[in-house]
Amino acid sequence: MLRQRDYSLLGKDGERAVEMGLAAADWYLSEVPRSELKSLMRRSDRIAIRDTLLWLGGLILFAGIGIALWPSIWSAPFWLAYGVLYGSAGDSRWHEAGHGTAFSTQWMNEVVYQLGSFMMMRNPTAWRWSHIRHHTDTIIVGRDPEIAVMRPPDAIRICLNLLAIPNAVQSFTRMGYHVTGRLHPEEATYVPEQEWNKVILESRIWCVIYALTIAATLWWSTLLPLMVIGLPSIYGAWHHILTGVLQHAALAEDVLDHRLNTRTFYTNPITRFVYWNMNYHVEHHMFPMVPYHALPRLHALIRDDLPEPDKSMWHAYRQVLPVLIRQLRGEDVFLVRELPDSAQPYRAELHNMI
Amino acid sequence: MAEWVEACAAEDIEAEDLIRFDHGDFTYAIYRSPNDRFYCTDGLCTHEQVHLADGLVMDNIIECPKHNGRFDYRTGKARGAPACVDLNVYPTKVENGRVFIQI
Numbered sequence: 001m002l003r004q005r006d007y008s009l010l011g012k013d014g015e016r017a018v019e020m021g022l023a024a025a026d027w028y029l030s031e032v033p034r035s036e037l038k039s040l041m042r043r044s045d046r047i048a049i050r051d052t053l054l055w056l057g058g059l060i061l062f063a064g065i066g067i068a069l070w071p072s073i074w075s076a077p078f079w080l081a082y083g084v085l086y087g088s089a090g091d092s093r094w095h096e097a098g099h100g101t102a103f104s105t106q107w108m109n110e111v112v113y114q115l116g117s118f119m120m121m122r123n124p125t126a127w128r129w130s131h132i133r134h135h136t137d138t139i140i141v142g143r144d145p146e147i148a149v150m151r152p153p154d155a156i157r158i159c160l161n162l163l164a165i166p167n168a169v170q171s172f173t174r175m176g177y178h179v180t181g182r183l184h185p186e187e188a189t190y191v192p193e194q195e196w197n198k199v200i201l202e203s204r205i206w207c208v209i210y211a212l213t214i215a216a217t218l219w220w221s222t223l224l225p226l227m228v229i230g231l232p233s234i235y236g237a238w239h240h241i242l243t244g245v246l247q248h249a250a251l252a253e254d255v256l257d258h259r260l261n262t263r264t265f266y267t268n269p270i271t272r273f274v275y276w277n278m279n280y281h282v283e284h285h286m287f288p289m290v291p292y293h294a295l296p297r298l299h300a301l302i303r304d305d306l307p308e309p310d311k312s313m314w315h316a317y318r319q320v321l322p323v324l325i326r327q328l329r330g331e332d333v334f335l336v337r338e339l340p341d342s343a344q345p346y347r348a349e350l351h352n353m354i
Numbered sequence: 355m356a357e358w359v360e361a362c363a364a365e366d367i368e369a370e371d372l373i374r375f376d377h378g379d380f381t382y383a384i385y386r387s388p389n390d391r392f393y394c395t396d397g398l399c400t401h402e403q404v405h406l407a408d409g410l411v412m413d414n415i416i417e418c419p420k421h422n423g424r425f426d427y428r429t430g431k432a433r434g435a436p437a438c439v440d441l442n443v444y445p446t447k448v449e450n451g452r453v454f455i456q457i
Contacts, residue, residue, distance in 0.1 A: 099422050106434070129435075132421045136420070192438060194438065195435075288419075289409070289419055289422060
């Protein structure tokens with residue numbers, strides 16, 4: 001029988017997590033020699049600039065062709081490609097630059113972070129702190145503000161998320177708080193007070209940009225301005241939702257070992273480019289200082305200590321969906337991923353609450 | 355009264371790297387800069403008490419391994435979120451190839 005959970009950051013499960021020592025706890029780490037880790041952690045402007053130019057170049061190219069062919073149906077595939085680079089690759093760039101690991105030059109990380117945040121409709125400052133909490137308390141109920149698939153799963157919300165609709169509603173609701181000089185009560189639990197003015201200023205600037213985009217749409221009586229700014233966050237979100245759901249869905253909650261609550265899967269080079277290698281997600285959570293381009297090397301180094309990765313996204317969904325369906329029926333089930341014989345065993349003393 | 359404590363050999367720390375040094379109830383981080391100068395700060399990140407010794411030294415910056423908070427290890431100044439509170443810094447000296455910190 002499914003235990004009722006309170007995923008809000010202000011509820012009783014958050015208090016329970018603190019009482020049980022699950023908040024800001026020590027997590028399991030695979031062993032990596034210091035010299036190897038130092039080499040893996042090195043950032044590279046060269047690689048990140050190359051990949052960012054490819055990304056921005058793709059955005060300009062596909063938007064340009066989409067505009068040139070508008071309103072013909074032949075523009076649709078180019079909007080689809082533009083949307084994925086905007087509403088999905090924007091997510092991975094937001095994420096990597098937010099960690100400060102994409103470029104070795106910090107202002108470049110900041111520029112890409114601001115751009116990615118805007119594309120994903122995520123307030124840069126509020127979401128920076130939200131993601132910090134996600135790394136501190138990964139899938140700890142009542143502590144982690146970024147649990148995408150809860151128990152029982154909200155099937156309608158997950159489907160709507162393929163068009164980023166819940167995200168857009170939440171973004172504009174919170175923007176409403178910010179422009180009126182307030183933070184949402186949940187945000188106030190993880191954003192330090194000295195950062196609140198930044199949150200408010202960023203949201204006010206964004207409101208002006210969106211207002212100008214809508215004004216241009218009305219003035220020229222064409223949807224094109226919104227096709228370029230705003231709507232691609234919605235029509236291009238599907239890729240980052242399909243990859244992002246797999247990060248933690250159907251795995252354990254309230255544990256202190258990323259091998260139990262996070263998933264690595266193999267996938268094709270295009271998805272890896274859009275997702276900036278975040279399919280190596282166990283590795284990313286264990287060692288968040290390792291840049292995206294070094295994650296395959298890190299994976300090769302520690303794979304004997306990790307569960308076997310899913311062979312593809314399709315393979316992963318074939319494991320995940322039956323579990324989510326059983327959770328929808330009220331069963332308190334989740335996947336426990338088997339470790340190879342070479343791995344350090346799961347530490348029961350860390351997980352005796354599951 | 356501050357005292358000088360022998361912490362390690364100079365050669366124990368590679369250039370542009372750091373090590374952890376525990377003394378009494380406290381933990382410290384001792385750094386060797388790219389130009390071979392030695393520095394010492396608190397050993398735990400002021401954000402969530404993670405050992406900085408597992409982090410990455412880049413020029414004069416130490417980056418926390420958990421959330422990528424950054425500090426200038428020469429001054430202890432917090433240089434990037436989520437690090438908001440500065441680290442304490444401690445004087446160092448090198449004598450006969452040994453690193454001492456004043457605590």
